[in-house]
Amino acid sequence: MNTTAAYYSGNKTFRIEQIETPPPERNEVQIGVAYCGICGTDLHVYLGHMDARIGHHRVIGHEMSGIVTAIGNDVETIKTGQPVVVRPLDHCGTCPACVGGNAHICHNLKFLGLDTDGAFQEKWNVPAHTVHALPKGLRLDHAALVEPLAVACHDVRRGRVAPGEDVLVIGGGPIGMLVALVARHAGGNVTLCEINENRIAFARKHGFTALNPKDWDVASVINEVTKGKGADIVFEVSGSQTGVDLMTQVAAARGRIVMVAIHATKPAIDLFQFFWREIEMLGARVYQPEDYETALGLLSRGVIDADAMITDIYELNAIQEAFAALTQNPQAMKTLIKIRSETHV
Numbered sequence: 001m002n003t004t005a006a007y008y009s010g011n012k013t014f015r016i017e018q019i020e021t022p023p024p025e026r027n028e029v030q031i032g033v034a035y036c037g038i039c040g041t042d043l044h045v046y047l048g049h050m051d052a053r054i055g056h057h058r059v060i061g062h063e064m065s066g067i068v069t070a071i072g073n074d075v076e077t078i079k080t081g082q083p084v085v086v087r088p089l090d091h092c093g094t095c096p097a098c099v100g101g102n103a104h105i106c107h108n109l110k111f112l113g114l115d116t117d118g119a120f121q122e123k124w125n126v127p128a129h130t131v132h133a134l135p136k137g138l139r140l141d142h143a144a145l146v147e148p149l150a151v152a153c154h155d156v157r158r159g160r161v162a163p164g165e166d167v168l169v170i171g172g173g174p175i176g177m178l179v180a181l182v183a184r185h186a187g188g189n190v191t192l193c194e195i196n197e198n199r200i201a202f203a204r205k206h207g208f209t210a211l212n213p214k215d216w217d218v219a220s221v222i223n224e225v226t227k228g229k230g231a232d233i234v235f236e237v238s239g240s241q242t243g244v245d246l247m248t249q250v251a252a253a254r255g256r257i258v259m260v261a262i263h264a265t266k267p268a269i270d271l272f273q274f275f276w277r278e279i280e281m282l283g284a285r286v287y288q289p290e291d292y293e294t295a296l297g298l299l300s301r302g303v304i305d306a307d308a309m310i311t312d313i314y315e316l317n318a319i320q321e322a323f324a325a326l327t328q329n330p331q332a333m334k335t336l337i338k339i340r341s342e343t344h345v
C-alpha cells in the first residue's frame with residue numbers, strides 16, 4: 001500500500017511523493033503518524049543551512065505523535081494500536097558517552113528525521129527503544145508537543161531550578177517559552193527577555209514578566225528586582241551575541257548559565273565574569289528518557305496549555321505553505337502538520 005511522504009528537495013522546496021513503506025524490521029516499530037511539529041532545526045533545513053548533512057531527498061520532522069500500526073520481531077513491550085511519541089535519538093551503545101550512561105550525547109548519535117528519514121510521512125519505521133506510550137486521554141495533537149517540552153524539561157533539570165530562585169530566560173520562541181513554563185512549575189521566579197512583540201504578548205498573557213531589550217536595560221531591571229543579587233539561573237535560548245552578553249551581565253554570584261541555543265557562529269563570551277562571580281556554565285543538548293516521561297506527565301495533567309502553544313495546523317500537502325509562513329511572517333508559537341486523520345491512523 002502506497003503512503004504519502006514530504007521530501008525536502010533543496011532550495012526551500014518540499015516534494016510530496018507516494019512511497020511504499022516496508023514492514024518494520026527486527027526491533028523496529030511502525031507508526032502511523034498523526035501530527036508532526038515544525039521545529040527550529042527543520043527551519044534551518046528548509047533554508048538550506050544543513051544540505052551538506054541531509055542532502056536533497058530527505059523526509060525530515062521529529063516532533064510527532066501517532067499510533068503503532070505494526071511491530072517487528074523481538075518487540076515485546078509495545079503493542080499495535082498504542083498511541084505513542086518517538087524520542088528521535090539512536091545511539092551506538094559502545095562509545096564512552098553511551099558506556100557512561102549518557103546515550104543522548106552519544107559520540108555517533110543519529111538524529112531521526114535528520115540523519116534518517118523522519119516523521120513528515122504517513123508511516124514511519126523507528127527503533128523500538130525510541131518509543132514512549134502516551135498516558136490515557138492525552139490527545140495526539142497535544143502529544144506532538146512532547147519532544148520540544150522534553151527539551152525544556154532537560155534544560156530545567158540541568159539548571160537545577162529550585163523553588164524561590166530567580167530565573168531569566170533569554171529568547172521567547174517555542175523552546176524559550178516552554179523553558180519558562182517548566183521553570184515556573186519548578187518554583188522559579190521567571191522573567192523572559194524577547195524582542196518579538198507577539199511573543200512578548202504571548203508571555204505576558206501567560207503571566208510572565210517579559211522585557212524587550214530594545215525598551216529596557218534588562219540587566220538593570222534584573223538587578224533591581226533581585227536587590228542587586230542577579231539571576232540565580234539564566235537560560236540562553238536566543239542564539240544571539242546580545243543574549244550571550246546579557247547572560248554574564250545578569251548572573252548572580254555562583255549563578256548557573258544553561259546554554260540551550262545552537263549558535264551559528266562562535267560567540268564571544270566574557271570569561272572574566274565566570275572567574276569573578278564563580279559562575280557555572282552548563283550545556284544542555286536534547287533529552288534523556290526521563291525527560292520524555294516528565295513532559296508526558298506535564299501535558300497529561302494540563303500543566304502546559306497545549307491549545308495555546310499550538311497556534312497553526314496545516315495538512316501534509318500544505319507543508320510548503322507552512323514553512324514559508326514561518327520564515328516570512330513568524331507569528332506562530334508552534335505549527336503542526338497534520339499527517340493523517342486520527343480516526344484512520
